[in-house]
Amino acid sequence: MHHFRVVFGFVLSMVLVLPAQLQAQTDADAKIHRVRQRRSLFPNLRLPSARAIKSPGVRFTQTCDPSWYPHSAVVFITIGIEGEPTPVEYCSTFTAPQGTQQAGVTYSLGFHLPTGTGVDCGNGTCHFNYNLRLLDANGNTLNQLSGYATPPVAATWTCYDDPESPPAKACYSTTPVVVDVSSLTANGPAELTLAASLGTEIGAWGVTQMEVAAAAGELVSLRTLKFDYEAGTNDAVGMKIDETTDIPEFEWQAGVRETPATEAAFTSETIAPAAYVSGQPLRVKAQFTGLYEYQGAVVKATITMADGSPSPYGELGQQTVSFDYDENFEWVSTPLVLTSTQSATAIAARDLKFNWQIVSVQYREDAYRTLPWWLAFPSSVGSRTTTHRIYTLYRAPVDSMAVPWAKALELSSGMMSTLTGSSTEESAVHLIADGIFYSRWTEYDTRFFKPVRHYGYNPSANCSCGSATAQLFNLSNVLSRLAATEWQWVELQCNDSSNFHAILASSQGITARPTYIYDTRGIQLQPTALYSRAGIGLCSTGCWIDQFNYHQVASLGEPLYDTSARSATGSVPVCTLGANLYGLLHAAYLAAAFPTQPLSDTGFLRPTVGVGGCTCQ
């Protein structure tokens, strides 16, 4: 090969030189030796071993080495060492997580031209051809930088006297670009490949050297998010998914918990939800990882609704994070709280997209660094999008739902979605009663489970638990049954539906104990007025008149909200539906539901309602 011939000629000429020239030549050899021992222009890149470098002619479409980093890759090639074949190629593959919007790519070229050796670049005639590419999984080039470098070309770059290995000139060029990869990551993670090729045809081999390097991907990566990060009311409300499923340590964790919540069951990969009281901003503690070269980064996140429309929370205001080693010797930022610029007042269960952005990075101070890369990194490189189920609650949860279940919040938030934090408790209790009576959960999307069945009131349907003053409601059982694939109703007795109401109200911070109604004389209540049953009555032309041992309804203090019955007129076989029995005081309720029941002989107890298993024993 030609460059071997050049090197051989160089060595032969050294043997034949005159003695008078020997000392000068010895000095030149020393310089050459020192040049060969010089540091890389890119000394801090943590690179694969030289053995991983592929042989000439290897196509990038073949399997490349997996990156050392989870969501980014670095490639680096230098040539100019004797015996190295050219072109030298190297590629590295990494994964861009689902939702990654943009990949930052920085191309770096370095040209090292020794002086005073008499063999500098074949009297200036050497040249290198380089190619740096970002490829998708099919080998399509997403972006590339390629060219032909000669000493005159390099002279147009930024040049300086190399302080590490004089006498030499070093020139470098950095080109930052941002590549849109959103279409590749829309439906899942995308495999991306960063490839480098560097060759030469003519050169003063072993003396003049060229280096190419590129870094691509998520150069600063989101590592964890923690919404419920402390006791107290500043952060998210402490919650659970359901009775047996706690919220994990991190609601979102790179590589572990990245799957947005759906109606499917919560798993070890599902992003956990968070809840904030109406009027409070979102606060989330975020931790990032960065390339070892970074000392810190300025990060922020815009927040949108799932469809891209603006969210009521504004954005997570930017913060500067600093990187350091953690206890596992990983280069991570100190977890820092980001706070939303706005707060929401409307009660809701929202899917919010956090579009994380790296505004800028600061490089580590490094005595060996010669390239001012801090000039190279583009601002606002889109990092990634994370999707979170966020509940905006009416009040801080209380009573049996002081640590609310996400599944309960799915139901109560949907029922109260027309309210804000300044709405009255009466309106909230009213809507929850209405939501249960009409099985409103079948009308909106939910996460973590899919309640598809309607509730039907059946006074002989079930077994209630506890006593008339302290009851237990088997919420797990009812939620499971609502999500079962059966066509018929989930039949509940009056205790169940009114206790269900109390628990959903608790999840939104409202204490709304039910009211147990009985005859204090120890006899049955007087017959009911003609009434229609929740669920069942809505599909039947018939109504009912019953005699009950007791009745139990939802309530907020004295105003009663019957979650089982609705008034009716006409007759038992053919009736017309009347109004729901909502917001009535004791006397008015008895007149409407039990018209011959004397108020003076009627007891009204207000049992507490706990969540727990029920048994008949």
Place this chain on the structure above:
Amino acid sequence: MSRPVVLGSLAFLALGVVSAQKAPEPWSKEHREKVAREYGISDLKLPYKDAGEPPFSTAQPVADWLKQRFKAHIYPSLTRGSVLKEFTGEFSNTSVEDEVKVIVSGVNFIISVADTIEGGGNTTSNFLARSQVNYEKGSFSGSPVGDWTARRFDRGAGASLVFFRKNAFVFLSCGEAIEVAKADKSRRVILPDASLRQKCEDLARDIDAELVNLPVAAKEVK
């Protein structure tokens, strides 16, 4: 505290005592015993105790049978260690299904085994004491199911049976058939099924037949 207030308080307390004697607190032990007397459960003379028969030890086999026979959803509600003592469940019978509609009738049940031989009656009276509605003694056909049976027919809603055998308790609710439109899941009750009560009782007898074969607790060695 002034004297009139004290007297007033005493009068209130006295009134409370009279009231407590008149009507037991809802769902209290006294209330349950009253219900047991009214339904004749406490007067039953069952042979198990005198014969030294051990109680059923687990409800698991009948849960397995319901799952296998009817593809029932089973929700355990009480276990002791790994032993299933009580469960609720449901299944549906589909009589018609085409592209636009499905006609189904649903069955709900609670089945438990108590720890003691008297537990069947106690669980039944506990259930009835907490029931919003009264039941009638006996089955629909008049032929008993288990050791003691009560029934209720709720026009337009369904038929229910409560019975116990030894220490096992069963509540069975058989709903009227409903027609569900597949497009919007709207539903309507179709003409009442005159045979619903008999079908429900037949199912109760099938369950009772499974109860008879439940394993029993090992006899205590003295």
